[in-house]
Amino acid sequence: MDRLRSIEVFVSAVDSGSFSAAARALDLSPVMVGKHVRQLETHLGAQLLQRNTRAQSLTDAGRRFYEESRKVLEQLALAEASVERLRAEPRGTLRISAATTLGACVVAPLAAAYQNAHPQVRIDLDLSNGVVDLVDEGFDVAVRIGALDPDLDLIARPLGQYRMTICAAPAYLARHGTPRTLADLADHRCLSHAVWDRRNGWRLLGDKRWPEQTDFVCNDGHGLRQAALHGAGLLLQPAILVADDLASGRLVSVLDAFAPEGRPVYALYRQDRQPLPKIRSFVDFLAEHAAAQLG
CATH class of the missing domain: 3.40.190.10 (Periplasmic binding protein-like II)
Structure with missing residues (x-):
């Protein structure tokens, strides 16, 4: 059993609220999600989830294991990121959130051009007019329109005007x-x-x-x-x-x-003394090219 993979599946099942939602997020079948959870329960000798046809809930053992598992996955992500920073060439999955029309008309073509220059980067572009939490939802960059909250704990690079x-x-x-x-x-x-x-x-x-x-x-x-x-x-x-x-x-x-006054467009990313090459280079690429697209 790939215990680490099973832990990842279990955490996703808890976070998403169902085996079906976890399966969609991880590109697995719901049956395979259930198999991973059962393997963990067998290995631990304890039931982690209580499920019926309408809902699921954590047992006491499941709640404790979930909390510790989240810490393990977070530490693993930090360890992987620390190694990735040593690489000069951008690589890995770049998760981007952008407003719908702005994303379709500007961000998507620029992301494709960026990927052509950096083929080791996999683009995951999510278009939505909702506001995402970069940390909680796992995005690397958000491209948003309008004035920013002065208390926003993110780095903002201006890209141009949305007219x-x-x-x-x-x-x-x-x-x-x-x-x-x-x-x-x-x-x-x-x-x-x-x-x-x-x-x-x-x-x-x-x-x-x-x-x-x-x-x-x-x-x-x-x-x-x-x-x-x-x-x-x-x-x-x-x-x-x-x-x-x-x-x-x-x-x-x-x-x-x-016509309405133009609104500023920003690329937002988390504060980090050493941002990953894929994030730094992509934001630089947007800053260089987006203004011409926005007009």
């Missing part, structure tokens, strides 16, 4: 005219993200909001982009999402003077 643009398809503008002022929006159909709609519409320069109700609502920016391309109305979306459409003329920007 929004208002645009529409030429066919739509030919039918409805090109708006010149915010008052002109009353005569136009406006597309809105579902989250923004619950906040009473578009947030334009100076925190002005328009309109209170929109004609087309979608919970995905790519869906709104497609609607705009097919003439559904005026679109407010990140400039990086529609950059190719604007360059090709498929969409035309309007009301540039009223």
